[in-house]
Amino acid sequence: AQSVSQHNHHVILSEAASLELGCNYSYGGTVNLFWYVQYPGQHLQLLLKYFSGDPLVKGIKGFEAEFIKSKFSFNLRKPSVQWSDTAEYFCAVKKAGSYQLTFGKGTKLSVIP
């Protein structure tokens, strides 16, 4: 079974610091990749997605992610975080042609003003 690993459980940053959240997956075939964000008390919202093409994907709110196939990774980045980015971030992977999303356990981001 495929699995998704998010390396950091809780990240604490000051405003304006740069962010990188790691995500690795175990499936060797063609995959679709997603990052979702969950703000406190809210439901999951899609930040960005990768299906094919340019491995550098830009999402909403200044987030981007890079798909590195050789490393089975899809790391999330943001050059300068804001207090409003405080949330939990989930990486998710789907085998191409499958309906099932497999989620990582999430990384909680706390941004200190």
Added chain:
Amino acid sequence: NAGVTQTPKFQVLKTGQSMTLQCAQDMNHNSMYWYRQDPGMGLRLIYYSASEGTTDKGEVPNGYNVSRLNKREFSLRLESAAPSQTSVYFCASSEFTSTGGRHEQYFGPGTRLTVT
């Protein structure tokens, strides 16, 4: 356009009681999903319905049943609730393509269930 809606928002059950969680979507999506979210576990798929009239087990189906009532609605039933089913339940929906790919899932606001 409300997206994915879920009822109720909160529920407290006693062990052994039953209940049904309701989910509806207005995006004309073919596929619908039920997840549970537990602290430190991420989201785990309980059941999904690829299209109207079909349902399939996900990663953690034990103790649950589902009904795809029509294209819009997908309900999750707990026949005899257990404390281990205390969780936040999310419903999601997505489009369908013949190859099954290229569809992100849209999530509802969740139902927080406590079983005592």
